[in-house]
Amino acid sequence: MSIISDSLRKIKPSPTIAVTQKARELKAAGKDVIGLGAGEPDFDTPDNIKQAAIKAINDGDTKYTAVDGTPALKKAIVEKFKKENNLEYTTDQITVGAGGKHVIYNAMMATLNDGDEVIIPAPYWVSYPDIVLLAGGKPVVMECDEKQGFKINPLDLEKFITPKTKWIILNSPSNPTGACYTEKDIREIAKVLEKHSHVYILSDDIYEHVTYEGFKFFTIAQIESLKERVLTMNGVSKAYSMTGWRIGYAAGPKEIIKAIAKIQSQSTTNPSSISQAASVEALSGTQDFIKTRADSFQERRDFVVKALNDIDGIDCLNPDGAFYVFPSCKGLMGKKDTNGKKIKSDTDFVQSLLENSGIAVVQGSAFGLEGFFRISYATSMDNLKKALEKISSFCKSLS
Ligand SMILES: *Cc1c(COP(=O)(O)O)cnc(C)c1O
Numbered sequence: 001m002s003i004i005s006d007s008l009r010k011i012k013p014s015p016t017i018a019v020t021q022k023a024r025e026l027k028a029a030g031k032d033v034i035g036l037g038a039g040e041p042d043f044d045t046p047d048n049i050k051q052a053a054i055k056a057i058n059d060g061d062t063k064y065t066a067v068d069g070t071p072a073l074k075k076a077i078v079e080k081f082k083k084e085n086n087l088e089y090t091t092d093q094i095t096v097g098a099g100g101k102h103v104i105y106n107a108m109m110a111t112l113n114d115g116d117e118v119i120i121p122a123p124y125w126v127s128y129p130d131i132v133l134l135a136g137g138k139p140v141v142m143e144c145d146e147k148q149g150f151k152i153n154p155l156d157l158e159k160f161i162t163p164k165t166k167w168i169i170l171n172s173p174s175n176p177t178g179a180c181y182t183e184k185d186i187r188e189i190a191k192v193l194e195k196h197s198h199v200y201i202l203s204d205d206i207y208e209h210v211t212y213e214g215f216k217f218f219t220i221a222q223i224e225s226l227k228e229r230v231l232t233m234n235g236v237s238k239a240y241s242m243t244g245w246r247i248g249y250a251a252g253p254k255e256i257i258k259a260i261a262k263i264q265s266q267s268t269t270n271p272s273s274i275s276q277a278a279s280v281e282a283l284s285g286t287q288d289f290i291k292t293r294a295d296s297f298q299e300r301r302d303f304v305v306k307a308l309n310d311i312d313g314i315d316c317l318n319p320d321g322a323f324y325v326f327p328s329c330k331g332l333m334g335k336k337d338t339n340g341k342k343i344k345s346d347t348d349f350v351q352s353l354l355e356n357s358g359i360a361v362v363q364g365s366a367f368g369l370e371g372f373f374r375i376s377y378a379t380s381m382d383n384l385k386k387a388l389e390k391i392s393s394f395c396k397s398l399s
Contacts, residue, residue: 010133014126014366019350023360033358034387036375039175040243041323043293048285049240049278056277065270068261069096069249073276076283077249084208087221087232089251095260096279098271100206100235100248103260105131107202107231107250110259111166112137119160119168121152122368123326125175125204129368137166141368146328149317150177150369154188161192167200168193170220173207176367176374177326178301178319180211183218190223201230206248209239209290211321212298221251231256239290240282245275297323300377300384307388308375311395323378326364330371335398343398346373356397357390 002009020037027033056062069077074091081087097103104127112118112135120128121142129139142160144150157168170189172181181189193199203220211217221230235248250257264270301318304325308316313331329349336342337352346363350373353359364372377384 007134007136011130019354019360019362022351022354026354026358031358033354033360034379034383034390035360036377036379036384036387037360037362038376038378040378041238041241041293042378042380043241045241045245045278046282046289049242049282052281052285053245053274053278056274061273061277063273065273065276067265067270068257069094069270070273070276070280072280073247073249073283076280077251080283081232081251085219085222085232087219087227087251092254093257094249094251095257095264096247096249096271096276097260097264098246098248098268100204100233100237101127101131102246102268102271103233103235103248103250104128104202104204105134106260106263107233107256108132108135108137108167109263110256111135111200115164116166117162117164119157119165120368121169121171123150123174123176123364123372124169124368125171126366128169138164140165143369145369146315146317146372150174150179150326151181151185152189154192157189157192161196161199163198165196165199167202169202169204171204171206172219173211173319173321174324175207175322176324176362176364177317178322178324179317180215180320181218183216186218186220187223190220190226193229194225197229199229201226203230203232205232205234206238207322208234210294210297210323212294212301213320215320228253236279236282241293242275242278242282245272245278247271247275247279297377300381301325303381304375304377304384304388307392311392313395313398314391323376325375325377326367326372327375328372332395332398333371337394338397346371349373353391353394357394359387359390359394 074094077094114136116137117140118132119140121144132139221232231252233250236242305318308327316327350363362374
């Protein structure tokens with residue numbers, strides 16, 4: 001008998017760890033490594049938010065709070081949804097957890113029975129399938145290829161829905177592809193989901209504020225006929241460069257919100273009181289830097305997409321949001337690197353790129369779609385210029 005539980009043994013170690021680990025080893029050995037794997041903004045948390053945290057400490061906001069969020073933060077979240085998404089919620093429809101990931105984890109733990117199915121469009125964020133597995137559910141992966149802009153084809157969706165489907169997860173702007181669903185895209189998906197009233201929708205909106213060229217963000221809870229089946233997850237990590245503060249939240253059906261509080265009351269209790277106070281300032285204070293930062297991400301995206309498409313064998317879509325691109329490396333399959341190693345998969349490509357050029361990226365298969373790789377451009381323009389030059393010479397060196 002193993003000391004480790006059956007449910008934990010169903011989970012694979014993160015496929016991105018191999019690359020990260022290798023990068024760390026090479027760095028330790030004194031090699032020049034540029035990491036393009038990071039899933040967080042390189043900017044610092046804005047000063048007004050830091051000051052709010054310092055004030056919270058000085059004011060003695062250092063005790064337990066309400067389990068699923070302080071009244072002040074819930075109120076700020078209600079106002080955010082009203083102001084930015086034209087969505088009405090009451091505070092008993094809001095939950096706050098230790099990061100968006102924690103909220104998703106709680107939602108799955110609160111709702112899944114053994115064998116319940118969760119539709120996960122691929123390429124997907126690496127945590128979705130494993131969270132579903134941990135909660136006893138069954139991830140049902142729906143591939144969305146490059147020809148569809150890595151987005152769900154509503155005509156396909158119908159085929160993935162069964163009587164056991166409990167959730168579908170939507171993520172726009174997407175990690176890892178940067179793909180963004182327009183209002184029209186979402187309305188077409190909604191038409192299919194309207195017919196299946198047993199299916200709940202988890203909308204992961206964490207990159208809402210990282211969009212370009214006037215892209216108009218739209219979220220599925222804005223569709224009135226579906227709203228009561230939608231759990232909208234968001235957080236401060238990406239919009240306000242607050243990944244380390246661990247605050248995420250969701251709005252949705254009271255029944256689910258209450259169940260999540262029950263889980264938190266017997267596990268983490270409340271998220272950090274200080275981070276919650278800082279998040280009130282993040283959501284209600286000045287939003288000026290959001291635009292400045294998005295502009296800076298856009299400049300990097302423009303550079304990276306062009307530089308990638310200038311390389312023979314690489315093809316890259318131009319996404320409207322998030323800080324990732326998801327280029328294809330299919331044109332390089334079958335070639336050999338200068339050590340004579342044959343590149344037969346995206347994993348081979350990524351490993352050889354790291355060993356030969358010191359550039360760390362993540363293979364597409366880690367996100368459920370083979371033949372691609374993910375670049376995070378949440379790093380300085382200097383780093384990006386150096387990195388793209390190296391990727392280009394590496395690809396040229398393949399024969
Ligand atoms: C970063 C991220 C999250 C949540 O991050 P937290 O820091 O846990 O709030 C959720 N979904 C996606 C797709 C992400 O990239």
